[in-house]
Amino acid sequence: MNTLDAIKARHSTRGFSDKQIPDADLEKILFAGGQAAVGGADFKSLKLYAVQDPELLKAIDESSAKMRPGSHPLYGAPTLVVLASKESILKNIEFTNAGCVIQNMMVAAADLGIDSIYLWMSMYGINNDPELGKKLGFPEGFTCVGTMALGYEAKEFPKLKADEQRIEVTYIK
Numbered sequence: 452m453n454t455l456d457a458i459k460a461r462h463s464t465r466g467f468s469d470k471q472i473p474d475a476d477l478e479k480i481l482f483a484g485g486q487a488a489v490g491g492a493d494f495k496s497l498k499l500y501a502v503q504d505p506e507l508l509k510a511i512d513e514s515s516a517k518m519r520p521g522s523h524p525l526y527g528a529p530t531l532v533v534l535a536s537k538e539s540i541l542k543n544i545e546f547t548n549a550g551c552v553i554q555n556m557m558v559a560a561a562d563l564g565i566d567s568i569y570l571w572m573s574m575y576g577i578n579n580d581p582e583l584g585k586k587l588g589f590p591e592g593f594t595c596v597g598t599m600a601l602g603y604e605a606k607e608f609p610k611l612k613a614d615e616q617r618i619e620v621t622y623i624k
């Protein structure tokens with residue numbers, strides 16, 4: 452798939468099957484995350500965790516659901532990639548870095564035929580329960596700045612994406 456096709460193919464998946472993604476693909480996706488632009492090249496301020504332990508996924512799902520009782524914010528995904536950050540050398544750049552890292556990974560996943568979704572809810576779920584940070588192995592000073600679920604769509608869901616520009620553009624020549 453060429454890059455523009457992968458960008459177009461990426462869409463948010465809100466219902467995953469149990470089928471796990473291949474380890475080799477997960478490695479490629481995480482590599483794509485590490486290839487992202489990061490402010491000040493401060494790569495040491497970031498850490499990636501690939502979670503496939505069903506018990507830990509359940510605990511993150513439950514903690515995240517506290518904001519919306521009865522929901523499953525992880526949508527049953529068999530893999531959750533968690534991005535943690537400590538304070539960067541550039542003030543307030545952590546969430547911008549997260550956007551770059553996670554978008555790279557979602558596009559790489561689309562290229563490999565793997566479905567994904569950027570999840571803000573589970574970031575709150577992780578940060579609101581210090582035990583989860585410990586279970587994930589965050590070093591002192593690190594908090595979650597973004598998460599991304601990976602897997603295969605359980606069924607066809609209506610897509611929000613249309614083959615059109617979704618953000619208003621102004622050309623100034």
Ligand SMILES: Cc1cc2nc3c(=O)[nH]c(=O)nc-3n(C[C@H](O)[C@H](O)[C@H](O)COP(=O)(O)O)c2cc1C
Binds near residue numbers: 461462464465570611
């Ligand atoms: C930073 C960020 C956080 C998001 N968090 C959530 C979330 O917690 N739950 C969810 O269902 N979708 C979440 N989304 C997905 C957006 O709702 C989705 O990208 C948007 O509706 C556009 O649809 P598309 O991704 O299919 O193009 C998030 C997206 C971004 C960029």
